Amino acid sequence: MLLIGGVVAAVVAGRDNGDTGTATKTVRAVIGSEKAEFFADPDVVKALAAKGYTVRTETSGSWAMEGLDLKGYDLAFPSSQAPADELADKYRARQPLPRPFYSPLVVVAHRSAAEVLVANGLAELDGEHRGTLKMGAYLGAARADRTWQQLKGAEKYGELTGTLFIASTDPETSNSGALYLAAASYVEGGGRVAASDKDVAATAPLMRKLVSVQGAQQPSTDAAFRDFVSGAGNPLVLVYESQVAALLGQGTGQGLDDLTVLYPDTTANSDHTVVPLTEEGRALGELLSTDPELRGLAVRYGFRPQGATAEFTSATAAHTAYLNQKLTGVRQAPVPTSAVLHDMARRARG
Known part of the structure; x- marks a missing residue:
């Protein structure tokens, strides 16, 4: 989720986490940082050792992987299909590419904000903590530069002031910020x-309005979500559903009573x-996609396994x-190519 240039950290799976030495193949992987805790x-x-693998991972921004020299690695594992397709073309990786799991983008809202959005036709609630954000109506409000003070019912909440906007990450460096523009531009x-x-x-x-109104943007959804929960x-x-699901799965976390999860009707x-660079990398990608134990462990981190x-x-x-x-009532917006999305992000940032 924090997309930055270059490799910034390393996690060696199987070295210090109880590996008994049963693994027979060492696989080197460059992964998005949001998957570091999963592999660690x-x-x-x-589970990987039982299948004969030790996985050595280094983290990088998903889009930054395009600029890395991946010689000597077995696979790259970005968090979006667009940068994966670019890497596949660059390294002539055989299609189809394994896609072990996914996570939709959602908007987390404080209860007061959710109630005001509903009162003004920008959202609907189907439960105390869950609802739908009407993207067309929201984009109309953004286009008109509407403020919270102009919305019916907002006067009851002193914290709801200034221009109405969804806080997102920098679309030039962050996957979630770029995907936000993809969905908004589609609508x-x-x-x-x-x-x-x-x-x-x-x-x-x-798109420029959606970004410029925010001022300084968080570099990652991890930091933005932590701030929101606190x-x-x-x-x-704007965050990943996987972050919310992982927090709920822990059974702890301040702010849950005040949390409302809004699924954009177009997200x-x-x-x-996975972009396999060797046959070992492809085998590991397919294992992550098909092994029941590994799929179950991915769910622990809030990811939705593909195919079921x-x-x-x-x-x-x-x-x-x-x-x-x-995902009832949620439409999936197709994502532009990496080149188009990069151009869209540059223009949105001015």
């Missing part, structure tokens, strides 16, 4: 995915996609007050 989990290390473009300079130019003014920051924050998924809903549905059964398990 002792249970994941044990603004009348349900068409941007595919040309003309398409990007047509939606650029509104009670700081903006009343509306974008973060498709965690049973694991996620079962694991999050106690949290349906917050989570839209079946």
Whole structure:
């Protein structure tokens, strides 16, 4: 989620986390930082070792992977399909690419903010802590530079002041920030995915508003989500559903009583996609996709395994007050190519 240039950290799965030496193949991987805790989990290390693997991981921004020299690595594991496709073309990786799990983007809101959005036709609630954000209506409010003070019912809450906006991460460096623009531009473009300079130019003014109103943006959804849960920051924050699901799974966390999860009626998924650089890398990517134990462990970190809903549905059964398990009423926006999305992000940042 924090997308930065270069490799910034290393986690060696199987070295200090209870590996008994049973692994026979060492696989080197560059991964998005949001998956570092998953690969460092002792249970994941044990499950991989039982299948004959020790995985050595280094973290990088998903989009920054395009600029890395990946010679000597077995796989790259960005958090979106667009940078994965770019890497696959660059390294001539055989298709299809394994996509072990994914997570949709959601908006976390304080209860007061959610109630005001509902009162003004910008959202709907189907439970105490869960609802739907109407993207078309929200983008209309953003286009008109509406403030919280102009919204009915906001006067009851002193914290709701200033321009109405969803806090997102820097789209030039952050995957979630870029996917936010992908979904917003799809809605603004009348349900068409941007595919040309003309398409990007047509939606650029509104995309610039969505970004410029925020001022300084957080570098990662991790930092933004921590601030939100602690009670700081903006009343509306774009995060990954996996972050919410992982927090709920821990059974702890301040601010849960005040948390409302709004699923945009048009959103974008973060498709965690493996780019195999060797046959060992492909085998590991397929193992992450198909092994029941590893799929179950991915759910522990809030990820939705590809190809089935049973694991996620079962694991999050106690949290349906917050989570839209079946993504009912949520439309998936196609994501532009990496080149188009980079251009869109540059124009949005001015």
